[in-house]
Amino acid sequence: MARRYVIVGNSAGGVGAAEGIRQVDREGQITIVSDEPYPAYSRPMISKYLAGEADLAHMLYRPADFYAKQGIELLTGTAASALDLQAHTLTLADGRRLAWDQLLLATGGTPFVPRTEGLDREGVFTFTTLDDAKRLAAKLSAARRAVVIGGGLIGISVAEALAKKNLAVSVVELKDRILNMVLDEPASVIAEEAVRRAGVEVLCNTTVASVVGRPQNGGAVVSVFLDNGREVPCDLLVVAIGVVPRTDLAKAAGLKVNRGIVVDEHMATDAPGVYACGDCVEAYDFAADVVRPTPVWPNAYLGGRTAGRNMAGDAAVYPGGTACSSLNYFGLSLVSAGVLLPPANDGFQVLSRVEPERGLYRKLVLRGEQLAGLIYVGDINRAGIAFGLMREGAAVAGFAEELLADGFGLISLPRELRQSRLEGKFNGVHP
Numbered sequence: 249m250a251r252r253y254v255i256v257g258n259s260a261g262g263v264g265a266a267e268g269i270r271q272v273d274r275e276g277q278i279t280i281v282s283d284e285p286y287p288a289y290s291r292p293m294i295s296k297y298l299a300g301e302a303d304l305a306h307m308l309y310r311p312a313d314f315y316a317k318q319g320i321e322l323l324t325g326t327a328a329s330a331l332d333l334q335a336h337t338l339t340l341a342d343g344r345r346l347a348w349d350q351l352l353l354a355t356g357g358t359p360f361v362p363r364t365e366g367l368d369r370e371g372v373f374t375f376t377t378l379d380d381a382k383r384l385a386a387k388l389s390a391a392r393r394a395v396v397i398g399g400g401l402i403g404i405s406v407a408e409a410l411a412k413k414n415l416a417v418s419v420v421e422l423k424d425r426i427l428n429m430v431l432d433e434p435a436s437v438i439a440e441e442a443v444r445r446a447g448v449e450v451l452c453n454t455t456v457a458s459v460v461g462r463p464q465n466g467g468a469v470v471s472v473f474l475d476n477g478r479e480v481p482c483d484l485l486v487v488a489i490g491v492v493p494r495t496d497l498a499k500a501a502g503l504k505v506n507r508g509i510v511v512d513e514h515m516a517t518d519a520p521g522v523y524a525c526g527d528c529v530e531a532y533d534f535a536a537d538v539v540r541p542t543p544v545w546p547n548a549y550l551g552g553r554t555a556g557r558n559m560a561g562d563a564a565v566y567p568g569g570t571a572c573s574s575l576n577y578f579g580l581s582l583v584s585a586g587v588l589l590p591p592a593n594d595g596f597q598v599l600s601r602v603e604p605e606r607g608l609y610r611k612l613v614l615r616g617e618q619l620a621g622l623i624y625v626g627d628i629n630r631a632g633i634a635f636g637l638m639r640e641g642a643a644v645a646g647f648a649e650e651l652l653a654d655g656f657g658l659i660s661l662p663r664e665l666r667q668s669r670l671e672g673k674f675n676g677v678h679p
């Protein structure tokens with residue numbers, strides 16, 4: 249009898265798993281369950297949608313006929329509400345019950361919303377789904393000012409889109425610099441200058457203490473009070489503080505969950521036949537050499553692909569992923585990956601090159617002979633080569649300075665490293 253595969257989540261991880269299954273098993277029944285109403289789309293592009301620069305057709309992660317061609321049943325707009333590990337069933341919120349032989353949880357993340365007074369008011373949004381972008385887009389014509397809470401990747405992406413739509417935007421960041429999870433201090437300074445040049449106000453070292461509403465307008469947001477007492481007027485408030493692994497289904501089923509769902513190197517959970525991948529798991533980070541959530545698109549896809557092959561009977565191993573970001577906001581290109589702020593006296597060496605007049609900054613973090621982290625700001629052309637070397641654990645200490653140079657290219661690599669890298673591209677599995 250054909251195997252029954254059920255996948256919860258229809259994004260990078262879910263699609264990766266379906267493709268992994270089909271690599272091994274052409275006959276099995278694959279069902280993907282999604283509580284979003286769309287075929288898989290590029291989540292990083294929702295800011296382009298908000299800015300009016302892309303529609304769903306441009307954001308599709310796979311061609312529209314992908315599901316039909318791969319023999320995948322896609323159930324959209326319905327949440328999986330209960331997982332029974334003994335009976336091997338998955339119950340959906342609409343009452344349907346699916347039987348499975350192998351199951352994957354690719355449930356992603358859920359936006360973190362603090363308990364700040366007034367965050368339940370009309371005019372307050374999160375920003376992680378296409379529907380979030382649609383809801384915000386519908387409010388743009390009547391809005392003039394926006395506040396974004398959070399100066400991380402998601403906050404900066406939504407700030408750029410709102411600024412492009414001619415709103416006056418203020419970004420409120422609790423820490424002393426924006427993009428502090430994906431950049432070091434010099435790179436954050438360059439990024440902040442680019443954001444300010446675009447007319448966006450950046451307010452660091454503070455947070456929103458309360459949200460004020462207008463009684464005559466159903467309580468919709470009109471301003472926020474910062475914890476330093478300043479009032480910032482706004483018609484829209486976007487909460488972009490971060491995303492936490494969405495583990496409710498896994499926890500309720502009794503699967504082992506720490507910061508994320510716990511998986512082994514095959515992306516298998518502690519229950520037979522049940523796998524997990526993507527933003528909802530903690531998995532091996534090869535650069536930091538620890539197990540932790542690394543919520544980026546390429547890792548979700550690769551984890552899904554590994555899980556899918558194993559669900560179909562293969563013995564694939566997840567090679568590990570690391571935190572990596574490739575950003576292009578406010579006219580500034582940035583790439584960062586791996587360990588960015590190495591602990592002092594722990595065997596790390598840092599090499600850097602700074603040319604403020606060119607908006608250029610490059611930094612490499614070495615652990616012994618190998619690359620453990622990198623930041624490229626401005627000209628990011630060589631970041632792909634450096635990332636490939638890092639992923640493969642190549643010995644780079646002998647020519648690391650050259651990786652920072654303008655003229656560096658594949659030709660600069662030692663011969664034995666050059667060949668294996670000729671097809672190498674940063675991230676390979678981009679949305």
Ligand SMILES: Cc1cc2nc3c(=O)[nH]c(=O)nc-3n(C[C@H](O)[C@H](O)[C@H](O)COP(=O)(O)OP(=O)(O)OC[C@H]3O[C@@H](n4cnc5c(N)ncnc54)[C@H](O)[C@@H]3O)c2cc1C
Nearest residue numbers: 257259260261283291292327328356526527543544545548
């Ligand atoms: C605005 C934004 C910008 C980003 N930019 C970048 C970037 O530039 N580069 C990068 O690498 N990464 C970026 N990311 C992160 C990247 O999008 C994620 O790492 C990636 O989407 C994770 O894929 P996933 O499959 O694990 O989960 P998700 O993409 O979160 O998908 C999970 C899906 O499962 C559904 N789901 C969850 N629970 C259930 C349930 N019980 N029943 C049914 N369906 C369920 C969810 O609704 C969702 O559709 C960005 C994220 C955001 C929000």
